[in-house]
Amino acid sequence: MKNFSNRYMLLYALGLAAIVALVLTIVSVSLKPLQTRNQQAETKQMILKTIGIEATLEDADKLYSERIEEAKTNAGLPYYNYDNGIIIPLNGNGLWGPIWGYIALGKDLSVVGAVFDHKGETPGLGGEIATDNFAQRFIGKEWIDQPIVLKKNADKGNTHEVDAISGGTMTSNGVTEMLAKAFEEYSELFESWENSQAIAELTKEEQQ
Amino acid sequence: MKNTDLIKLPFSKNNPILVQVLGICSCLAVTAQLKPAVVMALSVTVVVVLANVIISLLRNTIPPRIRIIVQLVVVSTLVVLVDQVLKAYMYDVSKQLSVFVGLIITNCIVMGRLEAFAMVQKPWASFLDGLGNGLGYSVILIVLGFVRELFGSGTLWGYPVLEKLGLYNIGYENNGLMIMPPMALILVGIIIWIHRSRNKELCE
Numbered sequence: 001m002k003n004f005s006n007r008y009m010l011l012y013a014l015g016l017a018a019i020v021a022l023v024l025t026i027v028s029v030s031l032k033p034l035q036t037r038n039q040q041a042e043t044k045q046m047i048l049k050t051i052g053i054e055a056t057l058e059d060a061d062k063l064y065s066e067r068i069e070e071a072k073t074n075a076g077l078p079y080y081n082y083d084n085g086i087i088i089p090l091n092g093n094g095l096w097g098p099i100w101g102y103i104a105l106g107k108d109l110s111v112v113g114a115v116f117d118h119k120g121e122t123p124g125l126g127g128e129i130a131t132d133n134f135a136q137r138f139i140g141k142e143w144i145d146q147p148i149v150l151k152k153n154a155d156k157g158n159t160h161e162v163d164a165i166s167g168g169t170m171t172s173n174g175v176t177e178m179l180a181k182a183f184e185e186y187s188e189l190f191e192s193w194e195n196s197q198a199i200a201e202l203t204k205e206e207q208q
Numbered sequence: 209m210k211n212t213d214l215i216k217l218p219f220s221k222n223n224p225i226l227v228q229v230l231g232i233c234s235c236l237a238v239t240a241q242l243k244p245a246v247v248m249a250l251s252v253t254v255v256v257v258l259a260n261v262i263i264s265l266l267r268n269t270i271p272p273r274i275r276i277i278v279q280l281v282v283v284s285t286l287v288v289l290v291d292q293v294l295k296a297y298m299y300d301v302s303k304q305l306s307v308f309v310g311l312i313i314t315n316c317i318v319m320g321r322l323e324a325f326a327m328v329q330k331p332w333a334s335f336l337d338g339l340g341n342g343l344g345y346s347v348i349l350i351v352l353g354f355v356r357e358l359f360g361s362g363t364l365w366g367y368p369v370l371e372k373l374g375l376y377n378i379g380y381e382n383n384g385l386m387i388m389p390p391m392a393l394i395l396v397g398i399i400i401w402i403h404r405s406r407n408k409e410l411c412e
Contacts, residue, residue, distance in 0.1 A: 031292050
């Protein structure tokens with residue numbers, strides 16, 4: 001085996017690092033636009049899913065612009081209008097990292113659909129929040145007066161309780177907190193929404 | 209060793225999974241469905257081939273005392289490249305594979321080939337060795353992905369095969385255990401069993 005001087009080793013390591021850094025930078029910069037586009041399409045895909053539309057990454061853009069309208073509350077928080085109600089974005093923390101989701105509410109503020117995702121929850125445990133099976137538990141629950149909470153052995157008849165994930169208590173608590181936070185932040189929007197619906201009802205009755 | 213042996217042996221008598229029992233972690237994690245299994249197999253093959261060739265080209269310049277670091281840097285770079293390309297062109301698959309792409313860096317097959325082969329062999333031989341081992345790994349992954357997706361979810365590459373065959377109407381149900389990682393371990397065990405019973409010289 002050849003003997004190399006310390007000086008050679010140091011320069012070798014530095015040179016290697018410099019070359020690698022250059023290659024990675026070039027690739028990262030040149031692929032960035034494509035990756036950003038994919039991420040945006042994925043968000044649109046999630047939002048569409050809450051109202052029951054299964055979009056692919058390719059047609060998400062088109063369907064989104066047809067069905068969804070972006071809006072802001074008076075406080076400047078983003079939400080989305082669709083033909084039958086509103087969609088609220090959710091952001092919170094799970095056990096290992098951020099969790100997020102979207103929840104679609106109908107005219108009467110009952111849940112039409114929900115979708116959740118996570119950065120790094122444990123697959124099979126907390127990671128289950130990203131499954132359709134979990135998201136479907138929210139359908140039909142009500143977003144009035146109080147936020148929806150996740151509970152062990154939730155009462156099926158209670159419209160503010162959803163069954164938590166067994167083995168994923170910390171993540172489930174994260175979801176509960178995330179829902180409570182959104183409920184508070186968007187409370188103004190819900191009130192004005194309810195009022196506008198009440199007015200719509202009244203005018204309808206008058207016309208009849 | 210003959211060049212043809214470099215490709216042939218890893219398929220059977222020196223298979224990285226069946227005989228060397230390397231790369232088991234990723235083989236349990238990504239084979240619940242066929243598509244991620246195939247993408248993972250391709251990614252590992254690309255990484256091990258390129259890493260083998262690069263290290264083989266550099267082998268006479270690499271100071272032995274920092275060789276593991278140099279190998280790791282080369283492998284990591286290749287893996288980050290693969291990850292970036294997947295994110296740009298196959299986003300949904302890259303989401304499914306998530307951390308496992310990054311974990312190719314720690315796949316013992318890659319480091320094992322570099323240390324055992326590429327450090328002392330010429331580039332062409334290293335290329336063949338990398339290809340052989342990558343494909344030997346791929347074969348097992350694809351077999352596992354095929355069996356687990358077919359019996360666990362009733363689909364192949366996302367296409368509902370069993371539903372189209374009408375099996376559910378006559379009372380067939382998917383085997384939920386198939387999509388859990390332990391089942392992959394059991395299947396690998398069964399494959400190793402069959403393999404050893406046909407290659408007696410491998411039995412200890």
